[in-house]
Amino acid sequence: MTRVVWLADIHLDLASAKAIDAFLEALVASEPDAVLIGGDIAEQGLNEHLMQIAMRAEVPVYFVLGNHDYYGKHIADVRAEVRYLCAEVPILHWLPEAGVVPLTEETALLGHGAWSDGRYGDYMGSGVLLNDYVSIRDLRPLDQGERWGRIKSLADEAALYLQDTLPSALRQYKQVVLLTHSPPFREATWYMNEIPDWDDPYLPHFSCKAVGDVLLDMMPRFPQTHLIVLCGHTHSGGRVQMLDNLEVLTGAAEYGQPAIQHVFQLA
Numbered sequence: 001m002t003r004v005v006w007l008a009d010i011h012l013d014l015a016s017a018k019a020i021d022a023f024l025e026a027l028v029a030s031e032p033d034a035v036l037i038g039g040d041i042a043e044q045g046l047n048e049h050l051m052q053i054a055m056r057a058e059v060p061v062y063f064v065l066g067n068h069d070y071y072g073k074h075i076a077d078v079r080a081e082v083r084y085l086c087a088e089v090p091i092l093h094w095l096p097e098a099g100v101v102p103l104t105e106e107t108a109l110l111g112h113g114a115w116s117d118g119r120y121g122d123y124m125g126s127g128v129l130l131n132d133y134v135s136i137r138d139l140r141p142l143d144q145g146e147r148w149g150r151i152k153s154l155a156d157e158a159a160l161y162l163q164d165t166l167p168s169a170l171r172q173y174k175q176v177v178l179l180t181h182s183p184p185f186r187e188a189t190w191y192m193n194e195i196p197d198w199d200d201p202y203l204p205h206f207s208c209k210a211v212g213d214v215l216l217d218m219m220p221r222f223p224q225t226h227l228i229v230l231c232g233h234t235h236s237g238g239r240v241q242m243l244d245n246l247e248v249l250t251g252a253a254e255y256g257q258p259a260i261q262h263v264f265q266l267a
C-alpha cells in the first residue's frame with residue numbers, strides 16, 4: 001500500500017510558526033510515501049517553505065504552483081527559482097518538469113498549476129479585480145483586455161502540456177492522478193460550498209476551461225483508465241463526477257490553518 005498525502009492551498013506564509021509546526025507534525029504522523037502540493041504554497045519564502053516540507057517529510061514531494069506563489073515577482077523568475085531548487089534537492093519535484101511519475105504499478109501522477117483563464121462566465125463584464133492582477137509583475141502593467149490575453153496564454157500552456165503528456169499515462173496506467181491548481185470545470189469551482197452559476201462574477205477568475213476542454217476531449221478515448229483531478233484555488237471543497245472515468249476533487253482551505261487535505265491509499 002502506498003500512502004499519498006494531498007495538500008491544497010496551504011499558504012504557509014500566512015500561518016504562525018506554531019501552526020506550521022503542528023501542520024508538519026501532522027504531515028509526518030500521516031506516514032506518507034509521497035506528498036502532493038497543489039499550489040498556493042507561499043507568497044513569500046516559497047523555496048524555504050518547500051525545503052521545510054521536504055526536510056520534515058523525507059519522502060518525495062511533488063508540487064505545482066498556484067497564482068499566489070508568483071506574488072511580488074515575475075512568473076519566469078519564480079519558475080527558474082523552483083527549477084534550481086529541485087535540481088539541488090532531489091526529493092523535491094516540480095511536476096511540469098517531472099512528467100509522468102509512477103506512484104504504484106497501477107497509478108501514475110502528473111501535474112501542472114494551470115491558470116484561471118476567464119473562459120467560463122463573463123470575464124470582461126465581471127468587474128472582479130483579483131490581487132493577482134496587481135501583485136504579479138507580469139500582469140500589473142496590463143489593462144483588462146491585455147490581461148485576459150495573458151492569462152489565456154498561461155492556461156493554454158497547461159492545456160498543451162497535458163495534450164502532450166497525458167495520453168502516455170492514460171495508455172499505460174489504470175488510474176492517473178492529475179494535480180493542478182485552478183478547477184478545470186465550472187462544476188468543480190466550488191465556492192462557499194456551492195457550484196457558481198454561469199453569471200457569477202468570480203467564476204472566470206477561479207477556473208481553467210482550457211484544461212477542462214482537454215480532459216473532456218481526451219477521457220472518452222481512454223475508457224479503461226480512471227482520472228482523478230486534484231485542484232484547489234477556491235478554498236471550498238467538493239467532488240464532481242464529470243464523466244464515467246473523470247472525477248474532480250476540489251480542496252478546502254483556510255488561510256493561516258494549513259492542513260492535510262486527504263490521504264490516499266493506493267494499491
Ligand SMILES: [Fe+2]
Nearest residue numbers: 009040068233
Ligand atoms: Fe489559495
Ligand SMILES: [Fe+2]
Nearest residue numbers: 040066067233
Ligand atoms: Fe489560488
